[in-house]
Amino acid sequence: MEIASGLLLGLEVALNPTTLLYCFIGVFLGTLIGVLPGIGTLATISLLLPITYHIPPTAALVMLAGVWYGAQYGGSTASILLNLPGTPSSAVACLDGYPMTKKGRAGVALFMTTIASFVGSMLGLAALVMFTPAIADMALRFGPAEYFSMMLLGLIAASTLASGAPAKGLSMVVLGLLLGTVGTDVNTGVSRFHFGIPEMRDGIMLVALAMGLFGIAEVVGSVRRNPGAETKQKITLRSMLPTRADVTDSTLPMLRGTAIGSFFGALPGTGTSIAAFMAYAAEKRVARDPSRFGQGAIEGITAPEAANNAAAQTAFVPTLALGIPGCATMGLMLGALIIHGIQPGPLFIARQPEMFWGLVVSFAVGNILLVILNLPLIGLWISILRIPYRLLYPAILLFICVGVYSVRNNPFDLYVVAVLGVFGYVLSTLRFSAAALLLGFVLGPLMEENLRRALLLSRGDPMVFVERPISATLLACCAGLLIWSVFGAMRAGRRAPQPALAES
Amino acid sequence: MRQRDLGDILGGLLMIVIGLFAVWYAQRYAFGSPRQMGPGFFPVVLGWVLAGLGVLILLPALRRAGEPVKFELKPLIVIVSAVAIFGFTLRPLGLVLATMLTVALAAAADRNFSPLGRVVLPVVLAAMIWLVFRVGLGMNLPVWPRGF
Numbered sequence: 348m349e350i351a352s353g354l355l356l357g358l359e360v361a362l363n364p365t366t367l368l369y370c371f372i373g374v375f376l377g378t379l380i381g382v383l384p385g386i387g388t389l390a391t392i393s394l395l396l397p398i399t400y401h402i403p404p405t406a407a408l409v410m411l412a413g414v415w416y417g418a419q420y421g422g423s424t425a426s427i428l429l430n431l432p433g434t435p436s437s438a439v440a441c442l443d444g445y446p447m448t449k450k451g452r453a454g455v456a457l458f459m460t461t462i463a464s465f466v467g468s469m470l471g472l473a474a475l476v477m478f479t480p481a482i483a484d485m486a487l488r489f490g491p492a493e494y495f496s497m498m499l500l501g502l503i504a505a506s507t508l509a510s511g512a513p514a515k516g517l518s519m520v521v522l523g524l525l526l527g528t529v530g531t532d533v534n535t536g537v538s539r540f541h542f543g544i545p546e547m548r549d550g551i552m553l554v555a556l557a558m559g560l561f562g563i564a565e566v567v568g569s570v571r572r573n574p575g576a577e578t579k580q581k582i583t584l585r586s587m588l589p590t591r592a593d594v595t596d597s598t599l600p601m602l603r604g605t606a607i608g609s610f611f612g613a614l615p616g617t618g619t620s621i622a623a624f625m626a627y628a629a630e631k632r633v634a635r636d637p638s639r640f641g642q643g644a645i646e647g648i649t650a651p652e653a654a655n656n657a658a659a660q661t662a663f664v665p666t667l668a669l670g671i672p673g674c675a676t677m678g679l680m681l682g683a684l685i686i687h688g689i690q691p692g693p694l695f696i697a698r699q700p701e702m703f704w705g706l707v708v709s710f711a712v713g714n715i716l717l718v719i720l721n722l723p724l725i726g727l728w729i730s731i732l733r734i735p736y737r738l739l740y741p742a743i744l745l746f747i748c749v750g751v752y753s754v755r756n757n758p759f760d761l762y763v764v765a766v767l768g769v770f771g772y773v774l775s776t777l778r779f780s781a782a783a784l785l786l787g788f789v790l791g792p793l794m795e796e797n798l799r800r801a802l803l804l805s806r807g808d809p810m811v812f813v814e815r816p817i818s819a820t821l822l823a824c825c826a827g828l829l830i831w832s833v834f835g836a837m838r839a840g841r842r843a844p845q846p847a848l849a850e851s
Numbered sequence: 852m853r854q855r856d857l858g859d860i861l862g863g864l865l866m867i868v869i870g871l872f873a874v875w876y877a878q879r880y881a882f883g884s885p886r887q888m889g890p891g892f893f894p895v896v897l898g899w900v901l902a903g904l905g906v907l908i909l910l911p912a913l914r915r916a917g918e919p920v921k922f923e924l925k926p927l928i929v930i931v932s933a934v935a936i937f938g939f940t941l942r943p944l945g946l947v948l949a950t951m952l953t954v955a956l957a958a959a960a961d962r963n964f965s966p967l968g969r970v971v972l973p974v975v976l977a978a979m980i981w982l983v984f985r986v987g988l989g990m991n992l993p994v995w996p997r998g999f
Contacts, residue, residue, distance in 0.1 A: 401988050515859075518866045518904040525873055525897045537880055537890040540873075563930060570926045570960045737961040741954045741972060744930065745980050748937040748953060749946075753990045761938030765931045776922050777862040795893045807886025 350476060353704040360705030361712050366406050373410035374713045377417020378720055381424070382728045384431045386739070388418045389782060390565045392679045393557035394743065396686075397750035404687035405702050409709045411680055416468060416659040416710065419619065420717045423460040423652055424728055427453060436619035436655040439627045443640060443647030450643050454586030459597060461721045463649035464656040467605045468714045471657030474609040475664055476707055479696065482668040486693040491800035492811050494671075496821035498794050501671050503825050504616030506783040513832035519774075519783035526551055526784070527791020534799060546759045551767075553682040555751055555760050556788060559767025560774075560781040562747045566740045567772050587722070593645050600630050600646040604653035612658025615665060615673035619655040626654035660710065667691055667703065671790070675782035678789035856917025863909025870902030929960040945995040946985065950977040 360366060376395075380386045392411050399407035422437030427444035440460065447456040489497070506516030529540040530550025541547035604626040611622040630650045631637050640647050663680075665673050670692035672678040684691055689699065696703045721728075751760050771781055805811035813819045874895050883889030933956040940949040951973035958964050958972060984990045 398988065401990065512908075514904050514907040515862065518901060518908060521897055521901045521904060522866070522869065525894060525901065528894045528897070532890040535890045539880060539890055539894060540876065563934065567923070567927045567930045570930070735963075737958075737963055738972070741957045742976055742979070744933060744957050745950055745953060745976055748934055749980055749984050749992070752938070752941060753984065753992065756991065758938040758941060761934055765934045765938075768931050768934065769927065772927055776920055777858045777865070779862060798893070799888050802885050802888065807884060809885060
């Protein structure tokens with residue numbers, strides 16, 4: 348009953364013309380940048396962040412979320428047609444999608460991935476609706492010690508699971524936390540690390556950091572690569588029609604992919620790419636004839652596409668239920684909410700029901716829009732693949748400049764972006780993950796505050812973190828993850844030098 | 852020649868330097884006690900942790916081959932100075948001229964532009980930016996040079 352009334356409330360919010368417009372802008376841009384291999388979701392959401400200052404918070408989040416899940420739809424297009432993943436999470440779609448193109452079945456592949464994306468998204472959304480309120484209820488009993496341990500676990504998971512070098516991932520998280528301490532300390536009013544510059548007393552702006560790390564660094568990194576691509580594929584609507592076998596062969600894999608994706612999406616640190624790879628591996632394992640994979644097996648694209656789209660939806664669960672983002676993109680969403688003075692947490696659904704339910708329904712609306720955008724308009728996206736990067740990056744750069752300036756009408760912020768851009772480019776050439784840094788930056792102030800509060804309540808006794816059972820369990824998970832990743836790195840380190848030696 | 856992972860050596864050193872700098876700089880803030888933490892507590896602890904991780908990145912890299920580091924200085928300088936130029940010129944020259952200057956400079960990062968493209972693109976983008984931000988979103992931006 349509660350869900351029904353919630354959905355009704357959400358329908359009212361989502362069908363409001365302003366929300367609908369920003370939902371459309373979001374999914375449109377999401378598909379666009381998903382299709383284009385040179386531009387990522389993090390960079391696009393960073394670019395749009397300044398605009399969220401000028402529109403209502405619900406519309407802002409609807410738009411940013413639209414970019415996020417829309418990119419999951421568009422990402423597979425370039426994978427299938429060019430063997431070039433548009434987004435990291437659609438890299439798996441290359442494995443069987445490109446062979447399908449070579450066999451002249453590109454149309455079917457595009458059609459089926461869109462259907463799989465839709466199925467995965469809608470079921471993932473259902474999981475979001477079921478689990479978010481339950482988890483939020485549970486979290487109501489959490490104290491500062493539990494919050495601190497949970498954020499620690501999230502940060503460790505996010506920095507060690509995805510990368511091959513745990514120490515580098517962790518160092519980025521710590522650097523992010525450190526950058527988060529710049530500016531006025533809320534507890535004592537002391538302003539830290541301001542170096543005598545008055546603007547720095549407000550801290551580093553999230554917008555400037557995101558633009559520098561993802562916008563500028565990405566433009567600099569891509570200028571010389573020029574990914575304007577050639578494709579001669581002509582996709583007619585008729586060629587998109589799947590055979591009966593395509594549909595029956597995909598039904599169960601889509602459902603399995605959705606289940607896998609929903610699970611990994613909600614966990615911190617795993618996210619859409621790992622979900623897609625897991626779903627692909629699972630299909631290969633259960634298949635009667637695994638040798639078909641890699642040669643255009645339809646399950647090889649539908650299961651991972653369902654998985655990464657389901658994961659894109661359930662990634663919102665920890666963000667909306669606990670206020671703790673599991674990946675950098677969710678960190679930016681949280682940042683957008685904080686900009687509007689909304690701090691998500693266990694009370695979010697109770698205090699802002701129209702926003703929570705509005706988001707849920709608008710995700711459903713956005714997914715329907717995406718099917719419309721992706722099926723009849725596929726020709727448009729394919730022609731967009733031909734735009735050379737040299738026409739795009741000056742526009743991206745301008746967007747960064749005007750966007751950053753518009754937040755405070757202060758040219759100083761542009762110089763901050765320039766400096767952070769140099770720093771971001773250095774980090775990316777040294778293969779450090781700027782996404783982990785951003786996550787640390789967003790969670791930094793929250794972590795410090797919960798740490799202080801927990802220790803204040805326990806009169807300075809650090810045992811509080813291990814005496815409370817939930818906190819102790821979370822910390823045990825942290826320790827387990829650290830040990831596991833150290834062993835993993837040691838094994839990889841012992842194996843790595845051999846191929847290098849063989850080459851020389 | 853001995854194999855070294857130059858990227859991680861530099862990266863590890865960078866983390867050590869930043870970490871130690873944070874520890875040193877945060878000495879001016881009260882450290883406090885665990886019960887009543889001062890503003891210096893969190894930064895100092897983080898600084899030490901960062902420096903420690905830097906050592907963990909640096910040490911294995913000394914005895915391991917790594918991929919070469921590709922650093923492209925020219926596009927970096929061009930793009931970053933384009934951003935700075937925008938900040939410098941927006942208030943005195945207004946949105947339209949600042950935009951055209953920035954685009955003209957940014958286009959220098961790519962050799963494949965035709966001379967016509969170098970002229971047309973700034974004009975087109977200036978119009979687009981004006982439409983989106985000034986007209987569409989109604990942002991308060993100076994459009995023309997001061998005094999007009």
